Amino acid sequence: MVIWTLxxxxxxxxxxxxxxxxxxxxxxxxxxxxxVIALAFIPYILLIRLVARVGxxxxxxxxxxxxxxTVDMVSVFFILPILIVGFASSIYSTSYMSHDTGLxxxxxxxxxxxxxxxxxxxxxxxxxxxLFWEVMSISSYALVAFRKDRWEPVEAGFKYLVxxxxxxxxxLSGIAIVYGIAGTLNFAGIALAMRTPVLxxxxxxxxxxxxIIVGLGIKAAIAPMHTWLPxxxxxxxxxxxxxxxxxxxxxGVYGLLRFYILFQTLHAYWSLILSILAFLTMFIxxxxxxxxxxxxxxxxxxxxxxxxxxxxxxxxxxxxxxSAALLHVFNHAMMKGLLFMAAGAFYHATGSRDISVLEGxxxxxxxTGVILSIGLLxxxxxxxxNGFVSELLIVSAAIQQELYLQAALTIINFVISVAYYLRLxxxxxxxxxRSDLSRVEEAPATMIAGMVILASLCVFVGVYPSMFISISExxxxxxxxxxxxxxxILGG
Amino acid sequence: MYEAILVCSVALIxxxxxxxxxxxxxxxxxxxVEILVNAANLLxxxxxxxxxxxxxxxxxxxxxxxxxxxxxxxxxxxLALILAVYKVYGTVDVRKLRRxxx
Numbered sequence: 353m354v355i356w357t358l359x360x361x362x363x364x365x366x367x368x369x370x371x372x373x374x375x376x377x378x379x380x381x382x383x384x385x386x387x388v389i390a391l392a393f394i395p396y397i398l399l400i401r402l403v404a405r406v407g408x409x410x411x412x413x414x415x416x417x418x419x420x421x422t423v424d425m426v427s428v429f430f431i432l433p434i435l436i437v438g439f440a441s442s443i444y445s446t447s448y449m450s451h452d453t454g455l456x457x458x459x460x461x462x463x464x465x466x467x468x469x470x471x472x473x474x475x476x477x478x479x480x481x482x483l484f485w486e487v488m489s490i491s492s493y494a495l496v497a498f499r500k501d502r503w504e505p506v507e508a509g510f511k512y513l514v515x516x517x518x519x520x521x522x523x524l525s526g527i528a529i530v531y532g533i534a535g536t537l538n539f540a541g542i543a544l545a546m547r548t549p550v551l552x553x554x555x556x557x558x559x560x561x562x563x564i565i566v567g568l569g570i571k572a573a574i575a576p577m578h579t580w581l582p583x584x585x586x587x588x589x590x591x592x593x594x595x596x597x598x599x600x601x602x603x604g605v606y607g608l609l610r611f612y613i614l615f616q617t618l619h620a621y622w623s624l625i626l627s628i629l630a631f632l633t634m635f636i637x638x639x640x641x642x643x644x645x646x647x648x649x650x651x652x653x654x655x656x657x658x659x660x661x662x663x664x665x666x667x668x669x670x671x672x673x674x675s676a677a678l679l680h681v682f683n684h685a686m687m688k689g690l691l692f693m694a695a696g697a698f699y700h701a702t703g704s705r706d707i708s709v710l711e712g713x714x715x716x717x718x719x720t721g722v723i724l725s726i727g728l729l730x731x732x733x734x735x736x737x738n739g740f741v742s743e744l745l746i747v748s749a750a751i752q753q754e755l756y757l758q759a760a761l762t763i764i765n766f767v768i769s770v771a772y773y774l775r776l777x778x779x780x781x782x783x784x785x786r787s788d789l790s791r792v793e794e795a796p797a798t799m800i801a802g803m804v805i806l807a808s809l810c811v812f813v814g815v816y817p818s819m820f821i822s823i824s825e826x827x828x829x830x831x832x833x834x835x836x837x838x839x840x841i842l843g844g
Numbered sequence: 845m846y847e848a849i850l851v852c853s854v855a856l857i858x859x860x861x862x863x864x865x866x867x868x869x870x871x872x873x874x875x876x877v878e879i880l881v882n883a884a885n886l887l888x889x890x891x892x893x894x895x896x897x898x899x900x901x902x903x904x905x906x907x908x909x910x911x912x913x914x915x916x917x918x919x920x921x922x923l924a925l926i927l928a929v930y931k932v933y934g935t936v937d938v939r940k941l942r943r944x945x946x
Contacts, residue, residue: 479903482910482911482914493922497925500928501932507929507941509925510941514864517877517918518860524884524885524888524911525883528888529887531895531904532891535895
């Protein structure tokens with residue numbers, strides 16, 4: 353199981369780090385951490401084969417009150433970007449973090465965060481979900497404020513901590529109410545209970561779902577709960593920004609998707625709330641990103657806008673739209689992970705995140721500049737790269753349901769976002785340097801390696817989208833087929 | 845029985861929200877978070893009592909214990925952060941922490 357590999361890594365990284373520090377060996381801990389994450393791909397591939405054969409794999413956790421991990425096609429689809437971005441950021445950290453101290457705790461927290469995210473997406477009941485949710489949250493609080501002697505990370509980290517832990521507490525209240533109604537914490541059990549009309553029309557359920565949406569929405573940075581994101585993501589070290597923006601906010605989306613399916617009778621209410629929030633999120637994200645002067649803040653606001661597209665696709669609730677949302681989750685993880693790493697490479701070389709200082713830096717750092725251009729063109733939706741595929745699928749899913757106004761608003765948002773992506777591209781790559789960049793050198797090889805992994809996937813998905821589209825359609829179909837989910841977990 | 849716990853829990857949520865909006869001391873904000881978590885724990889206990897009157901339900905209680913322990917972790921990180929903020933800014937007043945505009 354993928355989780356055990358990473359849990360083993362969490363336990364052994366501090367020991368390996370301590371021993372290699374004592375022996376004076378450099379980079380042992382870094383390579384060991386990357387190796388552990390790479391090794392996690394082996395049980396993952398075995399898991400895919402198992403899921404393809406039996407549909408839903410159930411792992412009971414003994415002695416923990418019937419808590420289970422259930423892995424189906426949706427979980428498998430979410431684990432893939434987590435592992436890829438996790439592996440890329442671990443490699444990238446090797447040289448990006450080499451001047452920092454406390455690296456033993458850094459790599460332990462990094463693998464704990466990946467472990468938490470994988471646990472969240474493969475949880476089979478609220479108990480396990482909440483356990484891994486907290487593992488993920490606590491390690492990400494510590495990682496955001498990792499450089500604790502500067503003002504920005506500690507301020508952003510505190511803001512993130514207070515908002516996010518209040519959100520977790522509200523979500524726990526929602527879970528408590530759901531327990532009071534359904535009498536179980538198992539997802540399949542709750543879905544079964546919701547088939548009873550008396551329980552499903554309980555007025556408390558609306559309150560419970562609102563609380564759960566607030567809790568998940570804070571983590572997924574859905575407006576108006578998004579205010580921590582544009583502070584926390586730029587303040588974190590760049591590999592962590594790419595993990596946070598690429599995959600951690602998607603665990604909130606996973607929760608929204610999973611619980612959307614559980615509460616079948618409330619689909620109308622849930623869709624209405626989600627679509628209103630989605631458009632608010634898109635417009636706030638895109639319009640604010642236009643005016644940013646800090647490259648990482650710009651990317652953070654663009655993440656908010658992308659979450660808006662994904663939430664909109666979820667709110668439509670058909671197989672097409674959910675598979676489009678899933679594909680966009682994967683694509684956005686690749687693109688945004690790449691962009692944050694490229695921004696981090698510029699910051700590493702120049703010491704600045706101000707776009708006016710970074711003007712023309714692509715002329716000095718050609719390789720990083722080309723990789724940044726791939727990411728920016730992909731996220732702007734250029735045909736032939738991955739962003740175009742899933743953005744087209746989202747809009748076409750909306751048009752199939754005759755939601756013309758919503759589709760038009762989404763396209764307006766795409767156009768707005770193209771404006772600032774291309775302007776950023778032009779300023780970084782084409783303009784003459786305004787400040788003195790003569791001492792700027794190309795990023796180290798390990799940083800380039802981390803970015804190349806993600807960039808090649810961006811190009812690959814863009815050129816051969818059919819395989820990924822069919823996998824995401826399969827996952828979307830599995831996600832909506834709640835009947836067979838219940839029977840395969842609870843039996844009969 | 846469970847009604848009384850429910851009322852307590854709602855009261856605690858109100859106290860926590862009041863704390864978020866009125867207090868500007870960082871440690872008091874962390875205390876507000878703690879109160880909110882405890883309100884959620886009480887809610888779990890209350891609904892456990894509602895499902896099985898006169899008995900103890902294991903599942904919500906174990907979830908409450910999990911939540912208490914994770915809140916301990918959150919508080920530890922929060923206090924460490926407050927210490928770091930105090931070293932950098934020389935104050936623990938959140939009004940002074942307004943350099944980020946989010």
